[in-house]
Amino acid sequence: MRVAIGIAVALAVQLTAAPADVSTAEHKRINEAAEVLTAIHSVPDKDIPQDLWEKSKCVLVVPSLKKAALVFGGEYGKGLMSCRNAGAWSAPIFMAVGKGSWGLQFGAQAIDLVMLVMNDRGMSKLLQDKVTLGAEASVAAGPVGRDARAATDAQMQAEILSYSRTQGVFAGINVSGGVVKPDSDSNADLYGHGRTPHEILADGASPAAVQPFLQALRR
Numbered sequence: 001m002r003v004a005i006g007i008a009v010a011l012a013v014q015l016t017a018a019p020a021d022v023s024t025a026e027h028k029r030i031n032e033a034a035e036v037l038t039a040i041h042s043v044p045d046k047d048i049p050q051d052l053w054e055k056s057k058c059v060l061v062v063p064s065l066k067k068a069a070l071v072f073g074g075e076y077g078k079g080l081m082s083c084r085n086a087g088a089w090s091a092p093i094f095m096a097v098g099k100g101s102w103g104l105q106f107g108a109q110a111i112d113l114v115m116l117v118m119n120d121r122g123m124s125k126l127l128q129d130k131v132t133l134g135a136e137a138s139v140a141a142g143p144v145g146r147d148a149r150a151a152t153d154a155q156m157q158a159e160i161l162s163y164s165r166t167q168g169v170f171a172g173i174n175v176s177g178g179v180v181k182p183d184s185d186s187n188a189d190l191y192g193h194g195r196t197p198h199e200i201l202a203d204g205a206s207p208a209a210v211q212p213f214l215q216a217l218r219r
Contacts, residue, residue: 134176
């Protein structure tokens with residue numbers, strides 16, 4: 001009897017892990033990124049303007065961007081990015097973000113970071129091995145509210161609009177100097193080795209593990 005129970009438990013563990021071989025930390029990252037979007041969408045007057053959201057090509061969410069040594073030289077975070085594919089959100093890829101000149105204003109506290117990629121150029125740049133925001137991809141603090149009619153020319157022309165959430169306050173932030181790149185190890189865990197970020201985003205199939213994030217994108 002004990003042997004049978006042990007076999008059943010082992011099979012259950014294997015079946016649970018089958019859809020995506022992601023770590024506990026990666027599962028946590030997926031769920032926290034979904035929670036960030038759900039929280040900001042729950043307050044329309046302090047949300048990303050709907051028209052900008054609908055025009056965006058990709059959305060990158062980095063929950064709990066925090067201070068740590070020896071990673072990109074200071075603040076760092078990891079998150080998820082999904083892009084529009086034939087009118088639907090693509091299978092997301094894991095991304096890593098390193099600090100820029102904006103890091104000091106946060107001291108040691110963690111923030112949530114949201115980036116809207118507004119055109120194909122911005123998307124292509126973020127999918128490179130590494131891109132520096134503000135130098136290789138134009139970025140601006142995004143406007144907040146129900147619509148974007150008050151957005152500045154710089155905001156409307158930027159390839160990327162960025163936002164931060166800290167202590168419940170959601171606002172635009174200029175993340176110039178930050179470094180963004182695909183998180184190759186985590187993407188390999190979720191999708192297997194040998195697949196490029198472009199291939200993952202173009203694929204219509206999304207693992208069950210990322211469904212909370214995709215659901216949160218459908219505001």
